[in-house]
Each structure stands twice: as structure tokens, then as C-alpha cells.
Amino acid sequence: MINVTIDNKQIQVPEGTTILKAARMAGIHIPTLCYFELAGMKFENKPGGCRVCVVEVTKDFNGRPRRNLAPACATDCVEGMEVLTHSARVINARRTVVELILSDHPTDCLTCPKSGNCELQSLAQYLGIRDIPFKGEQSHYRQDMSPSIVRDMDKCVMCRRCENMCNNVQTVGALSAINRGFSAVVAPAFEQDLVDSPCVMCGQCVQVCPVGALSEVDDTRNVMAAINNPKKVVVVNTAPATRVALGEEFGMPAGTIVT
Numbered sequence: 513m514i515n516v517t518i519d520n521k522q523i524q525v526p527e528g529t530t531i532l533k534a535a536r537m538a539g540i541h542i543p544t545l546c547y548f549e550l551a552g553m554k555f556e557n558k559p560g561g562c563r564v565c566v567v568e569v570t571k572d573f574n575g576r577p578r579r580n581l582a583p584a585c586a587t588d589c590v591e592g593m594e595v596l597t598h599s600a601r602v603i604n605a606r607r608t609v610v611e612l613i614l615s616d617h618p619t620d621c622l623t624c625p626k627s628g629n630c631e632l633q634s635l636a637q638y639l640g641i642r643d644i645p646f647k648g649e650q651s652h653y654r655q656d657m658s659p660s661i662v663r664d665m666d667k668c669v670m671c672r673r674c675e676n677m678c679n680n681v682q683t684v685g686a687l688s689a690i691n692r693g694f695s696a697v698v699a700p701a702f703e704q705d706l707v708d709s710p711c712v713m714c715g716q717c718v719q720v721c722p723v724g725a726l727s728e729v730d731d732t733r734n735v736m737a738a739i740n741n742p743k744k745v746v747v748v749n750t751a752p753a754t755r756v757a758l759g760e761e762f763g764m765p766a767g768t769i770v771t
């Protein structure tokens with residue numbers, strides 16, 4: 513075990529524990545965006561790319577402060593480390609990071625399928641962002657829609673959760689990051705449409721996407737029209753996966769059979 517001090521709180525953590533996990537053990541909230549963990553499945557996405565989770569290391573392994581802010585999700589604790597998670601420097605950096613992300617992000621929150629359940633929206637709210645001071649180039653990528661998934665890469669924040677999920681959990685390998693700068697995007701090989709790729713439409717990439725870049729095709733209106741059409745007999749077929757996944761939306765424990 514090693515001793516660390518986070519926001520003046522002394523705790524002991526196992527060696528190899530990141531600052532983010534140590535802070536969580538101490539009940540201290542550090543905001544994140546690219547980081548994602550499914551503890552039960554030993555799935556962890558920590559590319560250290562977004563920098564939303566930065567913290568100030570006021571005492572490092574050498575007894576001195578670290579010059580640069582450190583990403584809490586990708587920095588391991590060391591013996592005697594002292595960390596501030598909400599200093600003025602940290603809060604300013606987090607705000608700037610999110611403002612920069614928003615400067616290259618569509619602002620159609622009202623009609624976005626992820627509105628109300630979007631991690632970027634929640635972050636902007638949490639950090640009290642009321643305007644976007646940076647104006648500049650925006651990335652534009654063609655929309656793509658398979659029978660079940662809509663890809664709107666203009667909203668992608670390059671967290672790479674979908675890529676990690678598709679390749680390492682589902683082991684399908686339909687998605688990977690390509691190109692650089694404003695052209696960077698997570699896409700099927702050779703930028704094929706998803707429907708022409710090895711995608712099996714499991715939907716797990718949609719589940720982990722923190723923003724509206726990946727969403728399910730919404731057939732609610734078609735279903736309602738069919739139900740209200742007196743000339744149609746509507747038959748409901750519930751897939752086994754839905755039986756055990758739907759309950760989570762209503763706050764039931766994962767795996768509860770609801771149909």
C-alpha cells in the first residue's frame with residue numbers, strides 16, 4: 513500500500529492505483545470524459561486524451577510539484593504524493609478544455625438524441641460554461657446510417673470508447689480511429705459505411721458513446737403509426753437481450769428480466 517494525500521485527505525491505496533481511482537475511494541469527484549470503466553467486465557478505456565480530469569500534483573515522487581497538470585485517469589499514485597483536484601488552476605484548465613471541445617461541436621442540443629443524457633452537456637453545465645470563447649474551424653463528416661445505428665461524427669469527441677468496446681469487448685473490430693487533426697474520426701476500415709463493414713449491430717458502441725455521435729435508429733414514429741393503422745395487425749417480438757436490458761432504464765438491477 514502507498515500513502516497519498518488528495519485535497520488534504522490522507523489515504524492508503526494499492527500500488528498501481530490511478531489518482532482518479534484513489535480520489536473516488538476518498539469520495540472526491542473528478543470529472544471525466546474519455547475515461548470509462550465497466551468494472552464487472554474488467555473493461556477500462558483510458559486513452560488520457562480529453563484532459564478533462566486534470567489535477568495539480570503539488571508533491572511528486574521527488575518531493576517537488578509537478579510542472580504540468582496531470583490526467584488523473586492515466587497517472588498512477590506514488591508514495592507521498594500530494595494532489596489538488598479543485599485548485600483555481602485546475603478548474604480553469606478544465607473549463608478551457610471543455611470550451612475548446614465545444615468550439616468544434618454542433619450546438620443542436622435541443623434536437624440531439626443524446627440531450628438530457630449527454631456527458632458533454634453535463635460537463636458544460638457542471639463547469640458553468642455559458643458561452644464558447646473560441647471560434648474557429650469545425651470538422652464536418654458525412655452522416656452514416658445502418659439499419660440500426662446513426663453515426664454523426666461531427667459530434668464525436670474522440671474518446672475512443674466505441675473503438676475499444678468494438679475491438680476488445682465485442683471482438684468484432686469494425687471501428688478504428690483514422691486520419692489526423694480536423695479529419696480525425698472513428699470509422700470502419702477504408703471509411704466504408706457501417707452497413708458494409710463487419711459490424712454485427714450489437715449496439716455496444718452506442719451504449720458507451722458519451723455524446724450524440726452514435727445513436728440508435730429511432731423507429732418510434734413508425735411503430736406508433738403502425739399501431740394506429742386499423743388495417744394493420746401489429747405483432748410485438750421482444751428480443752432476449754431487450755428482456756434483460758430494459759429494466760436498467762427503469763432503475764432495476766442489471767439483468768432483471770422484465771417481460
Ligand code: SF4
Pocket residue numbers: 661677678682684685686687710711712713714715716717718
Ligand atoms: S454495433 Fe457494430 S460497430 Fe458497434 S460495437 Fe457492435 S459490432 Fe462494433
Ligand code: SF4
Pocket residue numbers: 667668669670671672673674675698717720721722723725726
Ligand atoms: S463516436 Fe462516441 S464513443 Fe466513439 S470516439 Fe466518438 S465520441 Fe467516443
Ligand code: FES
Pocket residue numbers: 543544545546547559560561562563564565566583584585586
Ligand atoms: S478522462 Fe482523463 S484524460 Fe479524459
